[in-house]
Every structure is written in C-alpha cells, then in structure tokens.
Amino acid sequence: MRSASSVRVGVVQASSVLMDLEQSVDKACRLIGEAAQSGAQLIVFPEAFLSGYPRALAFGTAVGIRRPEGRKDWGRYWRSAVSIPSSQMDRLSAAISQANAYVVMGIIERADHGSQGTLYGTTVYFGPGGEVLGKHRKLKPTASERLIWGEGDGSTLTVIDSPYGKIGGLICWENYMPLARAAMYEKGVSIYVTPTADARDTWQATLQHIACEGRCFVISSIQYMTKEMYPTDLACYQDLEDEPMELCRGGSAIIDPLGRYIEGPLYHEEGILYADLDLTQIEESRFDFDSTGHYARPDVFTLLVDEQPKKSVKF
Incomplete structure (x- = not known):
C-alpha cells in the first residue's frame, strides 16, 4: 500500500558510451545526480544503457555465417556488459544512495552461471539506499537481438514495493505480449516502466x-x-555506412492512467523529462475499468504464470 500521494519522476533520454562500461557508469552517475538535483524521487533509464544497444550492427553474420571480425566485436560487447554483483554496480549503488531515489536501470547483463557466455537484456531496480531490489530479464529478444541476447524466464517478472505504489514493467516489445502485460497488471503495478529501443510513432x-x-x-x-556516438575502431564499423546520422531519434514519454501525455515525447536530443505524478489518479481511473477487478472474468479466462527459475542441468 502506498504512503505518498505524489512522486516526482525523471526520465533519462541519453546514449550510453557504447561498449565502454566504465564511461557508461560515469555518465549514469552524472545523470542520476542531475535528476536528483531537480528533485526526482524515481529515475528511469533506457533499455541497455550499460553498455549500449548496438543498433545497426550485424556482428559479421548472415544465415549460416559468422565472420571473425564479428566475433571480435562480440567479444568487445561482452566485456562491456555488467555482472551482478560487480565493482561497477557498487559505483552505481553509491551514486543512487547519494541521490536518495529509486532508480530503474537498463543493462546488458552477463550470465551468473555456467560458462557466463550468454548476455541478457535486463532491467535492474534499485532502492534509494542503493540496494538492488530486483531485476527483470527480457523474456523474448526481438528480431536480431536474438543473436546477441538470451531469453529470461518467469523468475524475474519483478515488481517492487515503494511508497509510491508498486513499480514494475516490461522491456520494449515484451509489451506486445498480452499475457506478459496481464501478469504485470495482476501484480498490482501502478507505475509501469517500459525501457525501449523503439523510436517509431506506433510505440507511442x-x-x-x-x-x-x-x-x-x-x-x-x-x-x-x-x-558519432559509435567507436570508429569497431571491426564491423562498415555496417553503419548506409545508416542515417541520427540512428535513434528518442521518444521518451510520461503518460497518465487515462492515456494522456504528461510530458514528451522528446525527440532529436538528449535530455531528462520531469513530472510530478498525482497518484490519486490511479484509483480514480479505475472507477470505470479495472482489468484485474470488475473487468476481469476469471470464470471464463485464466492465466498460469510459471515463476520458477529454469536451469538445463539440475544436481
């Protein structure tokens, strides 16, 4: 149950320092401090902020082909990913503790078991003391993302409690999965975060x-x-030759419970969107529609969600 009637949010629209974990953490810490100076109590970062969404890179692949230069770039990408725990996470936690804010951070996460060769698109939820409250691994990487990221399982369908209500959400095109959304609603999310890489009008x-x-x-x-934000010494840098200068125009936004824009969408620049959310709007909006309450029909529809972690080897 929430104990506050409002919350100030800061939504970060910025690039990471692609494939450079230390500089990306430096930038994240600066932006957390900037948002906190503006009073943000909840700060949300993009998908894959640490250490990058490698848009337009093919990693030397075609069907049935993996070229050596692609493996070289892949190794560089893997080394820029984040382990939980790690010294980089400690640095981030320290900055969050100083900001005294909840932070939702998109990372590329190294696997924590087996060979540690697999990467995951992950959202990490931090409390205002810098503690990790939970994480969510993307259930279904989209299109060519399937080449570079593994699939999460139901054990990380994370929702956290806060004084502002329950915070949770899904990553990018997971939000086109109706059953995944239904699971989030049933968990009682009142602030739904959607870190994404989709800059199209249809995403809005x-x-x-x-x-x-x-x-x-x-x-x-x-x-x-x-x-200009890409390292020019990538082995497959030529993948960018035919791409426009602006690879992702942005589109960060804050929407109220009746679907109306509060701030954004922000296009064609880096920046931070701020808004003071009136949390009493949540109950007011559910007067005529509550997808897990009076608009549910459990006598007709049921959803089974398996939240057990999955491992290929059990001892």
Missing part, C-alpha cells in the same frame, strides 16, 4: 494503450543515438 500508441489497459502511469525511456 502502445504506451497509451498500456496506460488505458492497466490504469497505471507509464514511464518510457529510450536512448538518443547518432553515428
């Missing part, structure tokens, strides 16, 4: 739909990226 319609369907605030954060 998705944000408004989720707000109306879940009767929740929707916070969407995306990176702003240009070709």
Whole structure:
C-alpha cells in the first residue's frame, strides 16, 4: 500500500558510451545526480544503457555465417556488459544512495552461471539506499537481438514495493505480449516502466494503450543515438555506412492512467523529462475499468504464470 500521494519522476533520454562500461557508469552517475538535483524521487533509464544497444550492427553474420571480425566485436560487447554483483554496480549503488531515489536501470547483463557466455537484456531496480531490489530479464529478444541476447524466464517478472505504489514493467516489445502485460497488471503495478529501443510513432500508441489497459502511469525511456556516438575502431564499423546520422531519434514519454501525455515525447536530443505524478489518479481511473477487478472474468479466462527459475542441468 502506498504512503505518498505524489512522486516526482525523471526520465533519462541519453546514449550510453557504447561498449565502454566504465564511461557508461560515469555518465549514469552524472545523470542520476542531475535528476536528483531537480528533485526526482524515481529515475528511469533506457533499455541497455550499460553498455549500449548496438543498433545497426550485424556482428559479421548472415544465415549460416559468422565472420571473425564479428566475433571480435562480440567479444568487445561482452566485456562491456555488467555482472551482478560487480565493482561497477557498487559505483552505481553509491551514486543512487547519494541521490536518495529509486532508480530503474537498463543493462546488458552477463550470465551468473555456467560458462557466463550468454548476455541478457535486463532491467535492474534499485532502492534509494542503493540496494538492488530486483531485476527483470527480457523474456523474448526481438528480431536480431536474438543473436546477441538470451531469453529470461518467469523468475524475474519483478515488481517492487515503494511508497509510491508498486513499480514494475516490461522491456520494449515484451509489451506486445498480452499475457506478459496481464501478469504485470495482476501484480498490482501502478507505475509501469517500459525501457525501449523503439523510436517509431506506433510505440507511442502502445504506451497509451498500456496506460488505458492497466490504469497505471507509464514511464518510457529510450536512448538518443547518432553515428558519432559509435567507436570508429569497431571491426564491423562498415555496417553503419548506409545508416542515417541520427540512428535513434528518442521518444521518451510520461503518460497518465487515462492515456494522456504528461510530458514528451522528446525527440532529436538528449535530455531528462520531469513530472510530478498525482497518484490519486490511479484509483480514480479505475472507477470505470479495472482489468484485474470488475473487468476481469476469471470464470471464463485464466492465466498460469510459471515463476520458477529454469536451469538445463539440475544436481
């Protein structure tokens, strides 16, 4: 049960320092401090902020082909990923503790078992003391993401408690999975975060739909990226030759529980969106629609969610 009637949110739209973990952490810490100076109590970062969404890179692949230069770039990408725990996570936690804010951070996570060769697109939830409250691994990487990221399982369908209500959400096109959304609504999310890499107009319609369907605030954060932000010594840098200078225009936004824009979408620049959310709007919005209450039909529809962690070898 929430104990506050409002919360100030800061939504970061910025690029990571692609494939450079230390500099990406430095930038994240600066942005957390900047948002905290503006009074943000909840700070949301884009998908894959640590250490990058490698848009337009093919890693030397075609069907049936993996080229040596692609493996070289892949190794560089793997080394820029984040382990939990790690010294980089400790640095991030220290900055969050100083900011005294909840932080939702998109990372590329190294596997914590086996050979540690697999990477995951992950959202990490931090408390205001810098503690890790939970994480969510993307259930279904989209299109070519399937080449570089593994699939999460149901054990990380994370929702955290806060004085502002329950905070949780899904990553990018997971939000096109109706059953995954249903699971989030049933967990009682009132502030729904959607870190993404989708800068298209249709994504904005998705944000408004989720707000109306879940009767929740929707916070969407995306990176702003240009070709100038890429390291020029990538082995497969030629993948970018035919791409426009602006690789991702942004589109971060804050939506209220009736699907109306509070701030954004922000396009064509880095920046931080701020808004003071009136949390009493959540109950008011559910007067005529509650997807897990009076608009549910458990006599007709049921959903089974398996939240057990899955391992290929059991001892």
